[in-house]
Amino acid sequence: MTEQQQPEGQGEEAEKKVFAPRISQELRAQIEALRGITGHTINQLGEEALRDWTEKILGDPEVRSKAMAGIEEQQRQLQEQRAAIEKVLGTSATTASSEVPADTGPGRSGRRGKSAQE
The missing domain is CATH 1.10.1220 (Arc Repressor Mutant)
Known part of the structure; x- marks a missing residue:
C-alpha cells in the first residue's frame, strides 16, 4: 500500500481527517x-x-490538572451565562426547562384529538 492508496475499510477512513x-x-x-x-x-x-x-x-499529572481546571472554568462560564439569562427572563431557567405539564391538554390550535372529542 502506498501513501496515496486508500485503505480497504471505508468506514474507518471516513472518520479520519488530514493532518499535515x-x-x-x-x-x-x-x-x-x-x-x-x-x-x-x-x-x-x-x-x-x-x-x-x-x-x-x-499520563502527565500536570496536564490532567490543567485539563480539569479548563473544565471547571467552562462550567463557571456556563453558570454565569445561565444566571444572566435567568435575570433577563425573570425566572429560573432550570425550573422552567424542567417543568413538563402532566396533562398535555389541547394542542397549539386548541383542538383535541378524535379520541378526546368522543
Missing part, C-alpha cells in the same frame, strides 16, 4: 529511510508517533 505538520528536510530524510526499511507508510509512522505522544501526555 511541517517538518525539517533532515527529519523527512530520516523518516523516508526508516519507512523504506520497515515498509510502513508515512501516515502509519505519523499516526503511531502521535498516538504514543498522546498517551504519554495524557
Whole structure:
C-alpha cells in the first residue's frame, strides 16, 4: 500500500481527517529511510508517533490538572451565562426547562384529538 492508496475499510477512513505538520528536510530524510526499511507508510509512522505522544501526555499529572481546571472554568462560564439569562427572563431557567405539564391538554390550535372529542 502506498501513501496515496486508500485503505480497504471505508468506514474507518471516513472518520479520519488530514493532518499535515511541517517538518525539517533532515527529519523527512530520516523518516523516508526508516519507512523504506520497515515498509510502513508515512501516515502509519505519523499516526503511531502521535498516538504514543498522546498517551504519554495524557499520563502527565500536570496536564490532567490543567485539563480539569479548563473544565471547571467552562462550567463557571456556563453558570454565569445561565444566571444572566435567568435575570433577563425573570425566572429560573432550570425550573422552567424542567417543568413538563402532566396533562398535555389541547394542542397549539386548541383542538383535541378524535379520541378526546368522543
